[in-house]
Amino acid sequence: MWDHALGEEPSRAGSTLSVYGRVLLGGQSRSSYAESAAAGVGLRYKPWGTQNINLYAEIYKQSQFDEQDNHGLSLGQMINPHKLSDQLDDHRQDGHTTTDYLLRATASFLDQGQYRNDWRVDESDWDERFLYLDAAWWTKAGDHQWLSRFQQGHAWKLPSNAAQTIMPYGFLEFASQDPSNDWRQDLRTGVGLRWQWWYDDDRYNAYRSKLTVRTEYQQSLGGNLYDGGNGVLLGVEWNF
Numbered sequence: 496m497w498d499h500a501l502g503e504e505p506s507r508a509g510s511t512l513s514v515y516g517r518v519l520l521g522g523q524s525r526s527s528y529a530e531s532a533a534a535g536v537g538l539r540y541k542p543w544g545t546q547n548i549n550l551y552a553e554i555y556k557q558s559q560f561d562e563q564d565n566h567g568l569s570l571g572q573m574i575n576p577h578k579l580s581d582q583l584d585d586h587r588q589d590g591h592t593t594t595d596y597l598l599r600a601t602a603s604f605l606d607q608g609q610y611r612n613d614w615r616v617d618e619s620d621w622d623e624r625f626l627y628l629d630a631a632w633w634t635k636a637g638d639h640q641w642l643s644r645f646q647q648g649h650a651w652k653l654p655s656n657a658a659q660t661i662m663p664y665g666f667l668e669f670a671s672q673d674p675s676n677d678w679r680q681d682l683r684t685g686v687g688l689r690w691q692w693w694y695d696d697d698r699y700n701a702y703r704s705k706l707t708v709r710t711e712y713q714q715s716l717g718g719n720l721y722d723g724g725n726g727v728l729l730g731v732e733w734n735f
Contacts, residue, residue, distance in 0.1 A: 498539065509544015520573075527567030529579065532586045533557035535597065547606070551599040555633070558590030599631040605645075614658050614693045614702055620651045623662065637676070644668040648689070658693040658702060666711070670720060681720035687711025687728075695735070704735040 496517040505511060515538075521531040537553030560566065566585075572578040606612065606625035615621060624647035631640045648664025664687050671680045689709040693702035709730045715723045 507544075509541070511539075511541045513539040513541075515539050522567045526569060528570065528573050529582045530565055530567040531557060531559045532583060532590070537597070547603040549601045551597065551601075553597040553599070554594070555597045556592065556594045558586040558592045560586075560590055564589055593636075595633045595635045597631060597633055599629070601630075602628045604628075614660075618652075620649065622649055623647070623664075639671075639673050641671045642668070643670075648687075650691075658696075660691050662689045662691075663687070664689060664711075668713075670718075672720065679718070679720040681718035682716040683713050683718075684716060685711050685713040704733075707732040707734075 496515060498513050498515040500506065500511050500513045502512065514536075516536045517534070519531075519533040519535075520529045521533070522528040523530060533556065535553045535555040537551055540550045542548065542550065568578055568582055572582075604626045606623070610622055610624045612623050612625070625645070627642070627644045627646075629640075629642040632638075644666060645668075646664055646666040648662045650660045650662035653659040653661055665685070666687065667682075667684045669680070669682050671678065673679070687709055688711070689707060691705055691707050693705045695704040696702045707730075709728075711728050711730075712725075713728060714725050715721065717723070
């Protein structure tokens, strides 16, 4: 995802208006990727400087194979530029393309002050938490999605010259969506372990980039969205 703030004074007391673009690749299982390809461009508005609330309006275009032609890439093939280029060419030639208009709102609470997620020069360990809310509406298809997650953990600095932390945490998560007007919900909880590495600082700037790797066990508490399945999640996120 790429995001660029607009205006001669991009931050107006913490309020911002941005133009953004993003590219997404999706699959139906952990061993098959890029079965769908999507791109979006839109505006993001953060109306209040004191609250982390964002409003989005986006043109969203997606390509998906017909069921008989569906094929994906393995994880190893995903990092091969030639294989990925061939898959995108297949989407352009054989994919079923749809265009929709997405309205979305996201918010994050309880994650400021002593609970913020950033590097702290003068502390060796600290608490972190957040409550994340995400609601989306595809206006042409009429589909809706909702995600809410509360997470809390305790981070420790690692004994290294690099800025690294390790954090065990617990969470509670609720998700809901209604493809083809078929409402599905899921409620789950779990525990996890997160490693973070901050980098790209200089004499005048704090760390501007970070790599996050987390693994967690998820226990279903109810719902039919994921057939009540439990499981282990591995996540990698790179911000730069």
